[in-house]
Amino acid sequence: VLVNRAAAGATPAVKQSADGVPALVGTGQQVPLLPSGTAPYCNLDHAASTAPLVAVRDAVERFLGWYSSVHRGAGFKSQVASAAYEGARHAVALFVGARLDDVVIFTRNTTDSTNLLATCLPPGRQVLAFAFEHHANLLPWRRHILHQLTVPTSPGDLLTQLEAALRARKTDLVVMSGASNVTGELTPLGEIASLCHSHGARLLVDAAQLAPHRPINMETDDLDYVAFSGHKLYAPYGAGALIGRADWLDRGRPYLEGGGAVELVTLDDVLWKAGPERHEAGSPNVVGAVALGAACQTLSGYGVPRLAEAEAALHDYARSRLQEIPGLRLYSIWPFEHPHIGVLTFNLDGFHYSLLAAILSAEHGIGVRDGCFCAHPLMVHLLGIEPDEVRRLHREVARGNRSEIPGAVRASLGLDTTRHDVDRLVDAMARISAEGPRWTYRQPAGATSYVPAPDPRPWPPMPEGILLQP
Numbered sequence: 094v095l096v097n098r099a100a101a102g103a104t105p106a107v108k109q110s111a112d113g114v115p116a117l118v119g120t121g122q123q124v125p126l127l128p129s130g131t132a133p134y135c136n137l138d139h140a141a142s143t144a145p146l147v148a149v150r151d152a153v154e155r156f157l158g159w160y161s162s163v164h165r166g167a168g169f170k171s172q173v174a175s176a177a178y179e180g181a182r183h184a185v186a187l188f189v190g191a192r193l194d195d196v197v198i199f200t201r202n203t204t205d206s207t208n209l210l211a212t213c214l215p216p217g218r219q220v221l222a223f224a225f226e227h228h229a230n231l232l233p234w235r236r237h238i239l240h241q242l243t244v245p246t247s248p249g250d251l252l253t254q255l256e257a258a259l260r261a262r263k264t265d266l267v268v269m270s271g272a273s274n275v276t277g278e279l280t281p282l283g284e285i286a287s288l289c290h291s292h293g294a295r296l297l298v299d300a301a302q303l304a305p306h307r308p309i310n311m312e313t314d315d316l317d318y319v320a321f322s323g324h325k326l327y328a329p330y331g332a333g334a335l336i337g338r339a340d341w342l343d344r345g346r347p348y349l350e351g352g353g354a355v356e357l358v359t360l361d362d363v364l365w366k367a368g369p370e371r372h373e374a375g376s377p378n379v380v381g382a383v384a385l386g387a388a389c390q391t392l393s394g395y396g397v398p399r400l401a402e403a404e405a406a407l408h409d410y411a412r413s414r415l416q417e418i419p420g421l422r423l424y425s426i427w428p429f430e431h432p433h434i435g436v437l438t439f440n441l442d443g444f445h446y447s448l449l450a451a452i453l454s455a456e457h458g459i460g461v462r463d464g465c466f467c468a469h470p471l472m473v474h475l476l477g478i479e480p481d482e483v484r485r486l487h488r489e490v491a492r493g494n495r496s497e498i499p500g501a502v503r504a505s506l507g508l509d510t511t512r513h514d515v516d517r518l519v520d521a522m523a524r525i526s527a528e529g530p531r532w533t534y535r536q537p538a539g540a541t542s543y544v545p546a547p548d549p550r551p552w553p554p555m556p557e558g559i560l561l562q563p
């Protein structure tokens with residue numbers, strides 16, 4: 094059990110649960126149900142985005158009184174804000190075990206970080222990726238020469254394929270997720286890094302899913318670059334990070350061109366800065382950076398290995414319980430004995446994945462993700478979709494019909510997930526499997542998602558000026 098929800102209350106005022114796990118804002122929030130009633134929200138969608146840590150919210154609130162421009166202001170508040178911004182950079186570096194000379198660049202998120210590095214590489218570089226990557230770690234590389242390797246059948250197959258590809262051509266960069274956002278497998282990063290380096294290639298780790306769940310040590314594992322998002326790490330204030338070797342970043346094309354990134358501008362020339370400022374032109378997201386730094390400190394202070402251990406036990410429990418449900422198919426790239434983060438992706442025979450997600454939400458107060466999880470090539474592999482069918486779906490989508498896109502449901506665990514949450518999911522799935530829905534749902538023409546029809550659930554009050562309904 095990760096969080097004592099009763100102790101935490103609907104909106105935790107405490108920074109941690111009875112067993113010391115850092116608490117999140119909004120755990121246990123009541124949500125309306127169909128046909129009637131309310132339930133505490135069961136958030137099983139942490140892989141998409143997380144609520145802030147209470148400690149992060151508090152750090153932001155304290156910082157806001159000191160908020161000011163960074164780096165260019167002589168005022169006292171500017172100096173305090175600049176120190177906080179740079180302190181946050183340091184906290185991020187410590188969190189990922191960066192080397193002393195690594196650069197930490199604040200970005201918006203992982204997508205921004207991979208795009209930043211792709212912009213820095215001189216055109217025409219050779220990049221290697223496996224087809225199981227999230228689109229954020231596939232698409233930015235297509236502007237270079239990207240070789241896409243087939244989804245490996247095991248970690249051994251991954252290393253074999255990678256070695257063959259590295260031998261076959263001179264490669265500049267290998268890009269690899271540290272943990273799959275679809276099925277949760279952890280990749281053997283230390284071995285991958287040494288293989289890359291023995292062939293003169295560098296390694297970028299997409300740590301969007303790894304960072305919230307497992308410790309990262311860039312120095313020990315010899316990882317060249319790491320990218321991750323604050324909003325998946327309990328700091329949803331709009332900042333992410335790219336950390337890594339200075340040479341490419343200091344020589345590469347500035348990601349954003351403008352004030353702050355330059356030493357000097359003349360009418361026909363620019364002297365660009367080195368270091369993080371080179372890529373952080375304009376007024377940066379200082380609040381986001383402070384939030385990200387606070388999240389890194391809070392998680393390090395508690396101990397990411399402790400979190401990982403508790404999550405692994407909960408994941409095993411969830412997997413074995415879900416497997417009890419007749420007709421439920423769990424997906425995995427590699428056999429389950431390989432280590433996974435707390436992600437479980439499944440389908441239930443006879444039910445559209447989006448209908449399942451809609452029922453779980455409307456009737457059970459359970460939030461999951463459904464669809465293809467921004468990893469279309471991997472989903473094609475996992476669902477066994479034939480090339481002819483992929484071409485047919487491509488044609489359908491191109492003419493505006495998204496209703497036939499295949500997919501699955503993903504439940505993902507986080508800091509505030511309890512055994513009780515897992516039991517709620519399993520009980521709900523068992524009930525849906527046995528009795529079907531208790532409400533009516535429809536799939537709007539051409540759309541992928543099912544929605545309750547009608548949907549009389551009341552919206553919560555929001556601050557004035559924020560309109561929830563059209």
Ligand SMILES: Cc1ncc(COP(=O)(O)O)c(C=O)c1O
Pocket residue numbers: 140141202203204205227229230270272273274299301302322324467
């Ligand atoms: C593995 C992985 N990489 C990259 C991303 C993109 O992250 P963001 O949307 O924060 O840019 C995600 C988001 O789900 C992800 O799971």
